[in-house]
Amino acid sequence: MDEKEELTVKSFEExxxxxxxxxxxxxxxxxxxxxxxxxxxxxxxxxxxxxxVLEGKRREYVHQLMVEQKDTEIAKKESAVQGLLIIAEGLITRRLIEKKVNSITELNVSFLR
Structure with a gap:
């Protein structure tokens, strides 16, 4: 497995x-x-x-948007998930957060100081 593949976040569940x-x-x-x-x-x-982990006002705003956007087509929702994965990869690439595999079944992603 090459280094790039190891760093990639592949799913929302990760x-x-x-x-x-x-x-x-x-x-x-x-x-x-x-x-x-x-x-x-x-x-x-x-x-x-x-x-x-969101601050109160931002959390309220996201909840409001969820209500407003609940009927949005599935393709846009799936694109949003892909966007999150890309942003996560960017944070890892910029070394703001770190993805470490501690064992075969355990993964840990943490903030780098």
């Missing part, structure tokens, strides 16, 4: 391995509209964790 600070960075780098669309089809636990 965000469950991010620590809260890494999620905070990811959520703050992502436009609220993108978060809202992605949360409409993303894993509920991951979405809850990501909403939990």
């Amino acid at each position: 965000f469950s391995y991010f620590d809260n600070l890494a999620l905070y960075y990811l959520c703050n780098e992502t436009p609220p509209q993108t978060l809202a669309l992605a949360f409409l089809i993303g894993d509920n636990k991951v979405c809850g964790s990501m909403l939990g």
Whole structure:
């Protein structure tokens, strides 16, 4: 496996391995509209964790957008998820967050100081 492949975040569910600070960075780098669309089809636990790291007013705004955008076509929601994956990859590439494999089955993504 080459280094680039190892760093790639391949699915929305992989965000469950991010620590809260890494999620905070990811959520703050992502436009609220993108978060809202992605949360409409993303894993509920991951979405809850990501909403939990948002500041109050931003969280309320994302919730409002989710209500407004619930009937948006699925292709736009899937594009939003892809956008989140690209933003996460950018944070890893810029070394703002780090993806480490601790064992065969365990993955950890954390904020780099």
